[in-house]
Amino acid sequence: MIRLENVTKTFGTGAVALSDINLSIEKGEFVFIIGPSGSGKTTFLRLLIRDMVPSQGSIVINDIDLIKLPKGKIPQFRRKIGVVFQDLKMLMDRTVFENIILPLEMADVDRKTAEKKVDEILQQVGIFEQKNKFPIQLSGGELQRAAIARALIFGPEILLADEPTGNLDPTTSWEIVKLLQDINKLGTTVVMATHNADIVNSLLKRTLALEKGKLIKDTKEEKKD
Template sequence: MIEFMDVSKEYTKGVKALKDINIHIDKGEFVFIVGSSGAGKSTLIKLLLKEEEPTDGKIILNNMDITNISNRKIPYIRRSVGVVFQDFRLLPNKTVFENVAFAMEIIGASSREIRRRVPIVLSMVGLSHKANNYPNELSGGEQQRVSIARAIVNNPNVLIADEPTGNLDPDTAWEIMKILREINRRGTTIVMATHARDIVNIMKRRVIALEKGTVVRDERKGVYDYEI
């Protein structure tokens, strides 16, 4: 499903963000990417989203080599990947329904399909009653649930969550994790970058730890009970 093969990323002035990364993630896995600031988590995610290009190595996503694809193919690759950000990135002038629908509109979905699909995903994240509200009328947790609904409305094979609980209080963070766990249970592969030690330790899923651009631990049902 996802594979990094001897992947390195070097920025200007010789700054090495990732060094010889080898990771294989199977379809349906839930994987935490952990590490201190500057460990390489964000770079790894940007490589998956084709926001950055590797200096060396090969990246496979959904059984396709995305390392050297042309720019015109990148939007098609991203259709199979949902993304949830720490800062929500909702459109302030659109309602909850319209924010989620927008993700379908940009891939050319019909109005009929949008009217059918959006209520389904809003129900999944518990926001059916907020469909006509605007982002500034929602709590942080509700905004993140809209972000999740938007990320999954096109049925992606992979969901990438970049610090999705970072701006939320502990109780709200757990509500978000319950939603992500249910999405994973339905078959979506989830890769989540996080600093949330308590969430990682309780979830007991695979943990890949990065330090100074290298993988220092990769454990099934791992924990985040050490300093890195």
């Protein structure tokens, strides 16, 4: 369902963030992306949401060729891919509820349906009680859950999470990973970029390792050999 062929991303500065990446991720997989800072993890995720296009190569998601995707169709495409950014991108002057309902408002979903959907998602991620708080009033774990809730609002087929345990203590980190696993069990493909070796080593999920933009390891391939 996600297929990258010979994907290279070079920035205007000359930085080669990704170099000749070939891989595919099937529907329902749970995949970790690991690698040192600067190895290309965030760039990889940004390419998948068509935040930018590769300099070379092709990316196809559910039969949609992202390079050929017209600009006007990008919003509709993004509803199928939820993303939790490394810096979360929550709007600080809006409550949790207002942050999460915003994408539905922008998509002109009627108010009653939207409110019901937000309540359901807040229950699912376990922060219903925090609904009317502002981001600054939440703990790190709660804030991460709010960002996950917003990413799930359109019921995406794929959820991308960039360092979702980055600033959390070990217990809270595990709670977030368990939440992502629950979401995965309901059928959503999950791709999680992380530095957290503990979590990666304990879970035995497929792991893609990047180093200086190159895919140096794909545990799925190892198992096949």
